[in-house]
Amino acid sequence: MSEPNPTGDAFRPATADEVKLASQHAASESPGERAWRRLTRSRVTVAAMLFMVALVGICVLGPLLSSYDQSQQDLELKATGPSFSHWLGTDPLGRDLLTRILFGGRISLLVGILATGVASVIGVAYGLIAGLSGRRMDALMMRVVDVLYAFPFITFVIILVVVFGREFWLIFVAIGAVEWLTMARVVRGQVLALKNLEFVLAARASGAGFWHILMQHMLPNVMGPVIIYASLTVPGVMLLEATLSFLGLGIQPPNASWGVLLREGADNMETYPWMLIGPGLFFSATLLALNIIGDALRDALDPKSGAGE
């Protein structure tokens, strides 16, 4: 900053320049731009975002560019360590590991996004309705959430997946169906804080109904926390998918997901360590980047953390 107050008089009127600058500043920066500026303030966050963009890019495009197919076997070759023709090595069936990791990444990222989507839709709808309904309905709905919190969810996911077959779509529905609880709490809390503000009262006074207020006034205003929490849900969901696949209950071989590859790697850890290390590095780096982005989003979008400016 240049000299803010050359005369040293704290109470002098603002100069014309300062007024112009302040109004320009206020006008030029929308909340979205402000969030973006705060998000890209840290180099670590930018690196994490670049990593995710690059990862999604190579997972989508990589298998097209690779000279191998994920299930193409080379039984003469068997398992070999990293080399020029197979950058991350091959598995005992001679399949190229990097290609399998990229294919697996598609599935794992897709499950992460879709399951988070399912969880967010359920959680947002439940939270909005609970928060906007009357006190008794709200208490009842939140009691249900409290009770569900004490559920041993992993048992349900396992039973669901075992019972309904190991279909791809079922996995993210099953995961999404158990991950919405915190989202519902977050949204309901936000709605309770909003619902007695003047603009809602004004809408109600001019005859807006329950659904109109819910869709037009509540939904846009809860999107901030929803985005933050959804971004923090993605790594958890991916971990759950990997857990299921690792236990042999999720994605089924020969299709690859990172959980499947980690399982194959764990089984061959002693003889072919690269089979665990490659997928493990990809998975850990992704979880790390997603966690960093989630934390940064929270700092950038949360109005309460404005002190950090």
Next chain:
Amino acid sequence: MLQFLISRLFQGLIVILAVLCITFVLLKMAPGSPLESERNIPEHIRAQRMAASGLDKPLPVQLWRYIVSFATFDFPVSAKTPGRGVDEIILQAFPVSAQVGLAGLIIALGLGIPMGALAALRPNSFDDRACMIVATLGICTPSMVLGPIIATVLGLKLRWFNASGWYDADDWVLPSLTLGVIFSGYIARLTRAGMRETLAQDFIRTARAKGASELAIVFRHSFKLACLPVLNYLGPTAAGLMTGSIVIEMVFQLPGLGQHFVGAAVNRDYDLAMATAAFYAVLIISFNLLVDFLQALLNPRIGFKS
């Protein structure tokens, strides 16, 4: 406080009932039965065995029989392992899981709390950065990556412990270490956040002003309050330890509860799956109750609200 306990126990009972009902409905929606894998049994023997295990009764009656038998601790015999009651199987498997889980929790607290406290005392120092990098790495390394690495390095290469199985008295070490390292990351981050918030409060400034030593400030004034977020996290941790331990039992081939549960679900062993799900629910509820109790003791502002 009595009211707090009663209302919590009541809520717990509802949860257990709900768990039983949902598990039952899900299992019954599945195709197949416990007898499916034995193909060549004559029809009359099949009917006889169905009758013996109560599988020929209407569904609500079957559910009611489960509830009654669990409530009276008169457990059914597992359909897949004839002659052994499900209570016997669970009581044999639980000590394995409990030992590994508890030791893992102790390792996690023992690593995480000092790391977080050290980081909070010197914000932005080298120590702080190093501790938080280690903690973040712990959080981002899933158990199915860390477990096999620990098993291979400490078990197969260095031969300090058995890489898998449950034979020797020290076989809990590697699985517990894996669980502990993973959860210590979360605990370190929570301790750091709690500690920094506490250290910024007025009563700490007062303590400093009256000349209390740094040690007294850390241990007498701020530690109790700084532990609250950690304690809060221990509730969800119970569920996390459970999930983690299912993976870890798989990696280290431990005869624990998780293995039995997955096996029971896959083999349509209804009795064992129902009993294990109910047992998990009881565990989580007890753990949450314990956490609430400790929280009320440590922080009088929370108290025993029902």
